[in-house]
Amino acid sequence: MRLTFSKMHGIGNDFVVLDCRNDAFALDETQIRALADRHTGVGFDQLLSVEPARDRSCAFYYGIWNADGSPSGQCGNGVRCVAAWLHRAGALAIGEDVRLESPSGPVTVRLLSANEVTVDMGEPDFEPVASGMAFVPAADRYIFTMTPGSPPGPLAGSAPEAGVVSMGNPHAVVLIDDLADPSLAVFGPAMSTHEHFAHGANIGFVRQRDRAHLQLRVHERGAGWTQACGTGACAAMAVLHRRGDVDNRVHVQLPGGTLRIDWAGPGHTLWMTGPAAFAFEGTWPVPASSDETAG
Known part of the structure; x- marks a missing residue:
């Protein structure tokens, strides 16, 4: 065949x-x-x-x-x-x-x-159950600190926060200053299979340039590091928008190119625009x- x-x-x-x-x-x-x-x-x-x-x-x-x-x-x-x-x-x-x-x-x-x-x-879903989370974070329903079981390295030592959201698949978004941090090579795969997630998760590391421009790397569950992740770009924008850190239109730069994400907030659907x-x-x-x- x-x-x-x-x-x-x-x-x-x-x-x-x-x-x-x-x-x-x-x-x-x-x-x-x-x-x-x-x-x-x-x-x-x-x-x-x-x-x-x-x-x-x-x-x-x-x-x-x-x-x-x-x-x-x-x-x-x-x-x-x-x-x-x-x-x-x-x-x-x-x-x-x-x-x-x-x-x-x-x-x-x-x-x-x-x-x-x-x-x-x-519409982005910030309920923990939508991302298959095994527990509800105590301090906030969508932000938690990755300390238990974290791998060694600069990222783990600083206990970064991760915003969790579902875009039809589970995402955790970590705000970081240096996307070239070598510890990402360990931290991305480890976080993707972390015990917090019942079925694993896509992990996005995002650097914010300003209120309309983000840079992103994503370790996808089942695929590893990819040149681009459309739902990951949506998740990054949604998490930062919920925190009040970005405007309603954001351009997300990934290793393979740039996507435009538009979201007006709760009660509205999120739109993603890009090439194929x-x-x-x-x-x-x-x-x-x-x-x-x-x-």
């Missing part, structure tokens, strides 16, 4: 997109990991499947899997790529608002051009599934 795919990226956050509108998604975790391998497979941060919608109010459904084969609830850069893919497939027009169904619920997308998409990401790009098309020989190998 050979699998036809599109390779895409949103400011460096890269994806393999599969057309599952007529044929059901059929890869297991072992096959996803093989496809994700950057040396022997195709390579990606997330795998996206475009499928018929389950929700009748939506035009299509998109599934999301991390490089380690685990499922994900939402992907900001990914949904922009899905919208651009649908446009190239003739299923979405420029200027048209369309509801797409994600694993965490519907989102509205609008194509500004063939390769520029704005997405209604919903095609890299190449290809076919991949699918290895036997783990069940077939075991049999």
Whole structure:
């Protein structure tokens, strides 16, 4: 069996997109990991499947899997790529608002051009349970200090605060002065799997330049350090906005490029705007599934 795919990226956050509108998604975790391998497979941060919608109010459904084969609830850069893919497939027009169904619920997308998409990401959810937190912070319901179990290094020694928010997937946002701090290499993965989070979390380290500009690095659960994280940019803006530190429009610079995030605060949905790009098309020989190998 050979699998036809599109390779895409949103400011460096890269994806393999599969057309599952007529044929059901059929890869297991072992096959996803093989496809994700950057040396022997195709390579990606997330795998996206475009499928018929389950929700009748939506035009299509998109599934999301991390490089380690685990499922994900939402992907900001990914949904922009899905919208651009649908446009190239003739299923979405420029200027048209369309509801797409994600694993965490519907989102509205609008194509500004063939390769520029704005997405209604919903309202940020600061309730700890939404991020799978195993406890409620005593001092505040969305800010807590990472002291228990912290790894060694300058960051752990300063006990940084982390703002926790769900954008359809769990995020913890740490405000930091130096994004090149070498302890991030240890602290990011450790925090992503910290006991505070029942199912892990995406960890964003953000440096604030001013009220309208942020710099961000994200360690994604199931994928590791990525060139960009759309929901991470949304989470960083939402946490700092709730603290009163940023305005209603913020440009977030990530290693792969910049996203624009607009949020007017509680009672309003958050919008993310950025590019989506095609890299190449290809076919991949699918290895036997783990069940077939075991049999």
